[in-house]
Amino acid sequence: MTNLFTTLSNGFSPVSLLTKKAVVKTGFFALGRVLEYLSYADESIKAEHENWPEGYKFYMKVLPKGPSLSMEKKGEKMVFLGTKELDKADMVVEVKNIDTAFKMITAQLGAHHVYAQHKIGVIGNVSDSMKLIRMIYAAEDYMFPPVMSKNVLKNVEDFSVQRLIKRFRVLIFGLVLKK
Amino acid sequence: MLPEYYEFYNPVKINAGEQALETMAYELGLMGAKNPIIITDKGIVAAGLLKIVLNSFADSEIKINAIFEETPPDSSLEVVNQIVSLFYKNSCDSIIAIGGGSVIDTAKGVNIVVSEGTNDIRLFMGADRLKTPQKPLIVVPTTAGTGSEVTLVAVISDVQNNVKLPFTSNLLLPRLAILDPRMTMSLPAKITAATGMDALTHAVEAYTCLQKNPLSDAHAWMAIKLISENLLATVKNGSNKQTRFALANASMMAGAAFSNSMVGAVHAIGHACGAVAHVPHGVAMSILLPYVMEFNFDKLEQLYAELLLPLVGAEKYAKTFSSQRARASIAYIRDLKAQLYEAAALPVTLSQAGIKKEQFEMISNKAIDDGAILPNPKEVTKQDILQILENAF
Numbered sequence: 001m002t003n004l005f006t007t008l009s010n011g012f013s014p015v016s017l018l019t020k021k022a023v024v025k026t027g028f029f030a031l032g033r034v035l036e037y038l039s040y041a042d043e044s045i046k047a048e049h050e051n052w053p054e055g056y057k058f059y060m061k062v063l064p065k066g067p068s069l070s071m072e073k074k075g076e077k078m079v080f081l082g083t084k085e086l087d088k089a090d091m092v093v094e095v096k097n098i099d100t101a102f103k104m105i106t107a108q109l110g111a112h113h114v115y116a117q118h119k120i121g122v123i124g125n126v127s128d129s130m131k132l133i134r135m136i137y138a139a140e141d142y143m144f145p146p147v148m149s150k151n152v153l154k155n156v157e158d159f160s161v162q163r164l165i166k167r168f169r170v171l172i173f174g175l176v177l178k179k
Numbered sequence: 180m181l182p183e184y185y186e187f188y189n190p191v192k193i194n195a196g197e198q199a200l201e202t203m204a205y206e207l208g209l210m211g212a213k214n215p216i217i218i219t220d221k222g223i224v225a226a227g228l229l230k231i232v233l234n235s236f237a238d239s240e241i242k243i244n245a246i247f248e249e250t251p252p253d254s255s256l257e258v259v260n261q262i263v264s265l266f267y268k269n270s271c272d273s274i275i276a277i278g279g280g281s282v283i284d285t286a287k288g289v290n291i292v293v294s295e296g297t298n299d300i301r302l303f304m305g306a307d308r309l310k311t312p313q314k315p316l317i318v319v320p321t322t323a324g325t326g327s328e329v330t331l332v333a334v335i336s337d338v339q340n341n342v343k344l345p346f347t348s349n350l351l352l353p354r355l356a357i358l359d360p361r362m363t364m365s366l367p368a369k370i371t372a373a374t375g376m377d378a379l380t381h382a383v384e385a386y387t388c389l390q391k392n393p394l395s396d397a398h399a400w401m402a403i404k405l406i407s408e409n410l411l412a413t414v415k416n417g418s419n420k421q422t423r424f425a426l427a428n429a430s431m432m433a434g435a436a437f438s439n440s441m442v443g444a445v446h447a448i449g450h451a452c453g454a455v456a457h458v459p460h461g462v463a464m465s466i467l468l469p470y471v472m473e474f475n476f477d478k479l480e481q482l483y484a485e486l487l488l489p490l491v492g493a494e495k496y497a498k499t500f501s502s503q504r505a506r507a508s509i510a511y512i513r514d515l516k517a518q519l520y521e522a523a524a525l526p527v528t529l530s531q532a533g534i535k536k537e538q539f540e541m542i543s544n545k546a547i548d549d550g551a552i553l554p555n556p557k558e559v560t561k562q563d564i565l566q567i568l569e570n571a572f
């Protein structure tokens with residue numbers, strides 16, 4: 001897996017750019033779906049957006065032309081709105097280039113590194129963006145096997161059967177069935 | 180070890196040393212400016228520092244068109260707007276900030292408004308929102324701690340809505356910083372101690388947080404050496420020009436380091452202590468630094484061991500077993516705190532600083548949402564913060 005990603009991330013041919021965009025778009029789609037499911041199914045993630053008002057919108061956009069991951073608070077959950085940017089949002093997270101987004105979405109680079117390397121910018125409230133980053137962390141922890149998530153997370157939870165079952169539930173209900 | 184990728188930017192010209200102030204007129208000329216506004220506060224005026232600056236322009240073509248002396252300890256939108264009208268009314272073309280963190284942040288805020296030609300500074304809040312090259316800004320720091328003369332950050336309070344507005348942009352960096360030994364001479368012992376510990380925290384966090392890089396390391400290393408050699412001596416004897424000047428240099432270098440590599444959990448928790456319990460920033464830094472170092476110990480032992488060299492010097496470093504060095508670094512900082520308490524009554528614990536246990540919950544909620552939590556090399560949970568607060572109580 002890692003070899004494939006390394007090959008994809010090297011070089012700047014138009015094909016690899018298109019491939020990267022496609023991978024990022026697919027990744028945003030998966031992440032959006034999983035976040036939507038976890039936003040009401042996982043207590044800790046629910047607590048993060050609890051205080052956001054009804055209709056609170058954000059999108060995370062890859063500069064300059066996207067794709068984006070857009071979500072809106074509706075009732076108790078955050079609803080995934082798709083991979084287009086929104087006209088208006090309460091918070092915008094800008095990823096400075098497609099390579100960074102590609103590395104994030106393929107578990108080669110964690111959000112804290114991206115932030116520390118000045119590769120993302122936030123328009124809006126810093127504390128809201130911290131909440132979002134924690135939600136993404138939690139989602140990635142479910143989505144990636146531990147061998148991959150150790151690149152993106154500072155702490156990876158120890159293996160447990162309960163956790164494994166939870167992971168399958170998230171992937172099946174969030175990603176496949178979209179319940 | 181070098182990071183996979185890093186950025187470092189510090190275009191601020193530094194004029195430092197004897198008679199540094201007297202170079203300002205010439206430098207303003209180079210910037211095409213003739214009519215600066217001076218932004219400062221009452222304390223600076225009372226200490227006679229404004230007069231020294233004004234005298235440095237004698238026999239020059241610079242005409243100071245306006246002076247604002249009322250900057251409060253917390254820079255606010257109202258004050259920024261007040262100074263902006265003064266700037267326009269007197270046809271100023273540049274800004275000189277004389278003071279500590281609040282004065283410098285206020286000056287950066289004024290510069291955003293007059294350079295972007297806006298009437299709502301909030302439109303430029305956040306990272307990289309500035310679009311226009313700013314007017315010439317010269318900073319003359321009168322404390323040795325914040326390092327704001329070389330940072331790309333400004334924080335302005337929106338008092339009406341009770342929020343702090345952060346601005347970060349490369350364009351916010353001043354053109355010139357003047358480190359003149361005369362300007363920090365009158366700083367009281369306790370403030371010297373607190374601001375010095377703030378600078379030490381900038382350097383330690385810059386050296387150990389996620390975006391450390393060779394350039395920030397070099398700045399942080401020298402800052403730590405200068406602080407450990409000069410802070411206590413200056414607190415005990417504030418009239419020593421050389422040790423004062425060393426601290427001014429250390430503060431500036433630590434500022435350049437953390438402006439690029441960012442700070443970590445000490446700052447995240449310290450900001451929250453400030454917001455909830457009004458603990459002065461430097462005091463919070465001093466109290467929390469060794470406790471957060473303990474918390475990060477398993478991830479950072481190697482780097483803490485390296486820091487023993489600039490902290491205690493070559494001889495003591497060589498005499499310490501390599502397995503003991505990281506612990507010795509923390510012990511040194513604890514000891515420094517104890518001595519600063521003795522010399523200047525700088526609080527050592529959160530309880531001494533007036534924090535109540537009932538405030539822990541609110542502090543930890545705020546700290547976990549602070550941007551400085553992310554670059555901390557070890558994951559920090561709310562529980563961890565509560566434990567650190569408990570330990571530091």
Ligand SMILES: [Fe+2]
Nearest residue numbers: 377381446460
């Ligand atoms: Fe600080």
